[in-house]
Amino acid sequence: MRIIAVAQNTFREAVRDKVFYVLVFFGLATLVGSKALGWISIGQEIKIVKDFSLASVSVFGVLIAIFVGTSLIYKEIDKRTIYTIICRPMARYEFVLGKYLGMALLLGVTTAVLGIVAAAYVAILGGNVDATFFYALVLIYWELLMVTAFATLFSSLTSPILGAIIVFSIYVVGHATGILINLPEHFDNTASKTVLEFMYYIVPNFSNFNVRAEAANDVPVALGYVVWSMVYGAVYTGMLLLLAAVAFENKDV
Amino acid sequence: MRKLAAIVVAVLISFACTTLAQKRADTIRAENRSEEVLYFPNERLLDSFTCGHSSVVADILWLKCIQYTSQQFHGDFKFTLLDRMLNTITRLDPHYVDVYRWGSVFLAMLKRDNDASINLLKRGIEHNPGRWELPFEIARTYVLNRHDEVMGAKWMAVAAATGEPPKFVIDWAKNLQQRHGLAEVERGMWQEILQNSGDANMREVAQRKIIEIDLRILCEVMNEAAERYEAAKGSRPARIADLISESLISGMPMDPLGGEFFINSKGMIQNTSLLDSILGERRIVLQGFIKKFRDKHGRWPASLDELKSEYSAIPTNPYIDREWQYDVSKGEVL
Numbered sequence: 001m002r003i004i005a006v007a008q009n010t011f012r013e014a015v016r017d018k019v020f021y022v023l024v025f026f027g028l029a030t031l032v033g034s035k036a037l038g039w040i041s042i043g044q045e046i047k048i049v050k051d052f053s054l055a056s057v058s059v060f061g062v063l064i065a066i067f068v069g070t071s072l073i074y075k076e077i078d079k080r081t082i083y084t085i086i087c088r089p090m091a092r093y094e095f096v097l098g099k100y101l102g103m104a105l106l107l108g109v110t111t112a113v114l115g116i117v118a119a120a121y122v123a124i125l126g127g128n129v130d131a132t133f134f135y136a137l138v139l140i141y142w143e144l145l146m147v148t149a150f151a152t153l154f155s156s157l158t159s160p161i162l163g164a165i166i167v168f169s170i171y172v173v174g175h176a177t178g179i180l181i182n183l184p185e186h187f188d189n190t191a192s193k194t195v196l197e198f199m200y201y202i203v204p205n206f207s208n209f210n211v212r213a214e215a216a217n218d219v220p221v222a223l224g225y226v227v228w229s230m231v232y233g234a235v236y237t238g239m240l241l242l243l244a245a246v247a248f249e250n251k252d253v
Numbered sequence: 254m255r256k257l258a259a260i261v262v263a264v265l266i267s268f269a270c271t272t273l274a275q276k277r278a279d280t281i282r283a284e285n286r287s288e289e290v291l292y293f294p295n296e297r298l299l300d301s302f303t304c305g306h307s308s309v310v311a312d313i314l315w316l317k318c319i320q321y322t323s324q325q326f327h328g329d330f331k332f333t334l335l336d337r338m339l340n341t342i343t344r345l346d347p348h349y350v351d352v353y354r355w356g357s358v359f360l361a362m363l364k365r366d367n368d369a370s371i372n373l374l375k376r377g378i379e380h381n382p383g384r385w386e387l388p389f390e391i392a393r394t395y396v397l398n399r400h401d402e403v404m405g406a407k408w409m410a411v412a413a414a415t416g417e418p419p420k421f422v423i424d425w426a427k428n429l430q431q432r433h434g435l436a437e438v439e440r441g442m443w444q445e446i447l448q449n450s451g452d453a454n455m456r457e458v459a460q461r462k463i464i465e466i467d468l469r470i471l472c473e474v475m476n477e478a479a480e481r482y483e484a485a486k487g488s489r490p491a492r493i494a495d496l497i498s499e500s501l502i503s504g505m506p507m508d509p510l511g512g513e514f515f516i517n518s519k520g521m522i523q524n525t526s527l528l529d530s531i532l533g534e535r536r537i538v539l540q541g542f543i544k545k546f547r548d549k550h551g552r553w554p555a556s557l558d559e560l561k562s563e564y565s566a567i568p569t570n571p572y573i574d575r576e577w578q579y580d581v582s583k584g585e586v587l
Binding site for chain 1: 303306307309319351
């Protein structure tokens with residue numbers, strides 16, 4: 001119950017944030033404006049609109065997750081509003097979890113709004129909105145949940161700017177994990193290969209949540225893949241939230 | 254008031270300066286445009302660091318590729334970097350079928366590099382095995398650019414057997430196969446099934462298909478005779494008997510399947526067994542469209558014209574003098 005109360009407050013607070021509206025506005029503008037790029041291409045208007053629609057949901061969602069998420073807990077400490085909360089009979093982990101769930105709700109609403117607009121826009125233009133398109137949206141949301149978990153962790157450890165830089169770096173590296181496993185032949189039977197393969201399973205693999213190219217090209221995606229990617233994301237997110245709770249527990253506030 | 258005027262003047266001067274600078278920059282960029290494309294990014298780096306947006310980057314690079322092709326078309330006509338650009342784009346988005354198609358056209362028709370064009374399409378087939386458009390483009394490159402109709406026929410057959418090709422692809426494939434004696438390859442395949450298949454139904458189908466091949470060859474022979482008749486008499490024969498009386502064929506051939514040969518309204522000799530076989534196949538396709546229509550609208554189409562207004566690939570009746578008979582109450586083609 002206390003977690004839900006914190007979550008509701010976090011959601012209300014984030015909705016009032018001007019950054020949120022600016023990013024949603026730019027997300028919608030990119031989505032609608034993508035048709036202009038289709039005009040100057042040769043016969044791939046729908047594909048380009050789908051690509052840019054899904055990319056705008058992802059990019060602006062990640063920006064919201066990073067910029068709003070990294071200031072979640074820090075802002076409470078900076079403004080000293082945290083003291084009015086922790087003096088109440090509430091465990092610190094409940095506070096962290098409530099903050100995270102508030103952000104998750106905000107991102108859920110954002111993804112749903114942008115996703116529905118994108119699907120309607122593609123359908124109006126005569127494109128095919130199939131199951132893969134919705135799988136892509138679900139996996140984008142799952143990715144945002146994981147990015148938010150990182151943002152929450154660093155929000156309880158460091159300042160928002162530094163936190164944003166670190167989370168953004170993790171996001172970039174998390175999309176390039178393929179280079180750790182697809183090594184050239186001369187790496188075979190070397191210690192480097194073992195180390196890099198080990199890192200592949202440790203570094204967050206955000207490319208698991210990317211089926212946007214398949215959705216744009218109407219290539220089917222197996223439901224099993226979507227489910228396993230979601231399991232991966234849920235477990236990783238749970239671990240990050242545990243670390244965030246421990247970090248906040250040990251913080252001298 | 255004076256302060257406001259000063260600000261407005263300052264803003265105007267600033268815009269004048271930026272406009273001037275922009276024009277100068279555009280001029281220099283236009284002078285060095287060929288070098289600009291040299292900075293086309295390396296696909297391996299791009300693939301890893303697009304943060305999952307490789308498909309969007311592929312879209313942007315494809316627009317750049319179109320611009321480059323246009324510049325070269327109106328300029329040097331060298332297209333030196335075209336292969337690299339297309340490789341990068343298709344590596345970023347291996348399912349971008351239109352890039353394989355248009356890219357292969359650019360390579361074959363503009364750069365005159367048929368090998369690169371065919372290789373690009375073959376890579377496309379590896380990633381998109383269910384798309385008929387890619388083998389179709391290979392067939393077109395062989396036929397139009399290399400004037401190699403035998404290879405063209407082979408790839409057209411692949412296109413006809415891939416995904417859901419439109420009717421014209423299937424017709425082209427059949428025509429090319431017949432023209433280049435690929436019927437013997439088909440005969441060998443059916444004979445193999447006839448001798449080795451343990452399934453009685455399959456053996457029956459193979460037996461019929463072998464007879465159909467003979468009937469097709471007989472039709473071709475008689476149509477060639479009809480052309481010779483036309484060259485001599487100035488008009489197509491009215492009856493097949495006319496060809497016998499002119500000793501252009503030795504006699505009326507027999508159809509083991511019980512059908513008969515006839516001359517249609519365009520003067521072409523056809524066989525009813527062959528046409529009935531095609532009729533059966535096309536009726537199944539047509540029934541499929543009718544079912545699709547019902548699934549979408551919750552009712553049978555009022556007429557086949559209504560169906561045609563919704564789907565462009567409705568098969569025609571193989572008997573050119575006949576129309577499909579449609580029972581609107583049951584949604585059945587008779």
